[in-house]
Amino acid sequence: MRSGFLRMKLHCFDRTFIRYSHSLNAVQLPAPMETHLWYVNPSEVKSESLLKQYLDILSPCERENVLRLQGKELRKSALLARALVRTTITKYQMSSPVEPRSLKFRKNVHGKPEVCWPSIDDWDPPPLHFNLSHTSSLIACGVTINSQIGIDVEEKQRSIKHNILSFARRYFSKYEVELLAAISDPQIQQREFIKLWTLKEAYVKALGKGFSGAPFKTFTIRFRGVMEGDSEAFNESSTKGFEIVVDSLDDPTDVSNIWHFSLLELDGSHYAAICTEKQSALDGKINIPGKLMVWKTIPIVEDEYVSGTDAVKIICGFQ
Amino acid sequence: MASFTASSVSISSAFCSFNQTQGSNLRKASVSFSGKSFPSQRLSLPRFRVSCAAKPETVNKVVEIVKKQLALPDDRPVAGDSKFQVLGADSLDTVEIVMGLEEEFGICVEEESAQSITTVQEAADLIEELLEKK
Numbered sequence: 001m002r003s004g005f006l007r008m009k010l011h012c013f014d015r016t017f018i019r020y021s022h023s024l025n026a027v028q029l030p031a032p033m034e035t036h037l038w039y040v041n042p043s044e045v046k047s048e049s050l051l052k053q054y055l056d057i058l059s060p061c062e063r064e065n066v067l068r069l070q071g072k073e074l075r076k077s078a079l080l081a082r083a084l085v086r087t088t089i090t091k092y093q094m095s096s097p098v099e100p101r102s103l104k105f106r107k108n109v110h111g112k113p114e115v116c117w118p119s120i121d122d123w124d125p126p127p128l129h130f131n132l133s134h135t136s137s138l139i140a141c142g143v144t145i146n147s148q149i150g151i152d153v154e155e156k157q158r159s160i161k162h163n164i165l166s167f168a169r170r171y172f173s174k175y176e177v178e179l180l181a182a183i184s185d186p187q188i189q190q191r192e193f194i195k196l197w198t199l200k201e202a203y204v205k206a207l208g209k210g211f212s213g214a215p216f217k218t219f220t221i222r223f224r225g226v227m228e229g230d231s232e233a234f235n236e237s238s239t240k241g242f243e244i245v246v247d248s249l250d251d252p253t254d255v256s257n258i259w260h261f262s263l264l265e266l267d268g269s270h271y272a273a274i275c276t277e278k279q280s281a282l283d284g285k286i287n288i289p290g291k292l293m294v295w296k297t298i299p300i301v302e303d304e305y306v307s308g309t310d311a312v313k314i315i316c317g318f319q
Numbered sequence: 320m321a322s323f324t325a326s327s328v329s330i331s332s333a334f335c336s337f338n339q340t341q342g343s344n345l346r347k348a349s350v351s352f353s354g355k356s357f358p359s360q361r362l363s364l365p366r367f368r369v370s371c372a373a374k375p376e377t378v379n380k381v382v383e384i385v386k387k388q389l390a391l392p393d394d395r396p397v398a399g400d401s402k403f404q405v406l407g408a409d410s411l412d413t414v415e416i417v418m419g420l421e422e423e424f425g426i427c428v429e430e431e432s433a434q435s436i437t438t439v440q441e442a443a444d445l446i447e448e449l450l451e452k453k
Binding site for chain 2 (some may be wrong): 068069070071074135154158160161162167170171197201210211212215216
């Protein structure tokens, strides 16, 4: 009876979306403490007609924003970012009353984007959180239930215009500067800088208060030996047995008990940092190590589950 | 990487101080939004904050720094109303631009202010506001 009622409601919508909901796999919501990561490589999306389809599922405002950008590659990655987030989120509906193009977003009081689900009779929206990050060469969307999430991706080889230590002295904490300064190999130093940058960005995005909500200088992110419990000088080959923790200079509470960090390498070319709330912080239960599930996707076309393959190398933070 | 920014109205929050002793340096008070500015008779309007349009030299310097950071070709048009994000800046670029401006002008930009700079004009206006405070 109930499903018949829902079917009746579905007839109010455009027929194409019904085809969509059957054609591409609906995905189970993440379990608690599970993180889902979906990413797309823009260079693998070549079809102009596909890009037109993506443009078609954006809101008029998003479309306008994309077309305003200067540069074809810039427009393409911005377009893919919106297409990725819309198609990813709608995958998690058990019955699909909302199609990608109908999804609405809003910003919370601090400006962090969240989904604005419609209220439909006899239907509960999936209780998910998401966060998006993109570079010109990779776009990623992280999804969790119940937990705040922040992600950041960056090319491993990304170089900055300023001297790394000058930049770090201006923006990073004293501890982080000392750590970077202790690295003599410039290539390793550059990579560790990028890792730190993505981790710090992911934290700020998870907090959801914007850059000024947690100025970079006011917190330290470091690798801590899991056994010993004290911090070790970071060594590129020795990240096993380490966890990533955050210390806040401003916040007297032990924020490392709240936030879980993980760092991955995607497709051998990008670092991805993920920050989520720990289970114990959410419901007082003992921490269970989280599971990560990663899909490489071409929105609308195909999803490839890549966890456990060479495409995903876990540097720290997940089993 | 693109990070979200809170939607912000692009009006500088600086109140203008008329420098009437320096005739040639007299700045026009103007209400500017959406990059278009027009002279206003009144100093302060109930709902809008008055901003001083920054000196052209300041704007040009900002344009130079932005173009360098984003490796834009010389002939790419960049003006006061150009948004960093539209030009292709991600959050790391924006932070570097702010750092470049700090170095160039000898100022220090707080995170709250940095977060609200989205265009060349806003950067130039903030720079002049900070220079005035020094």
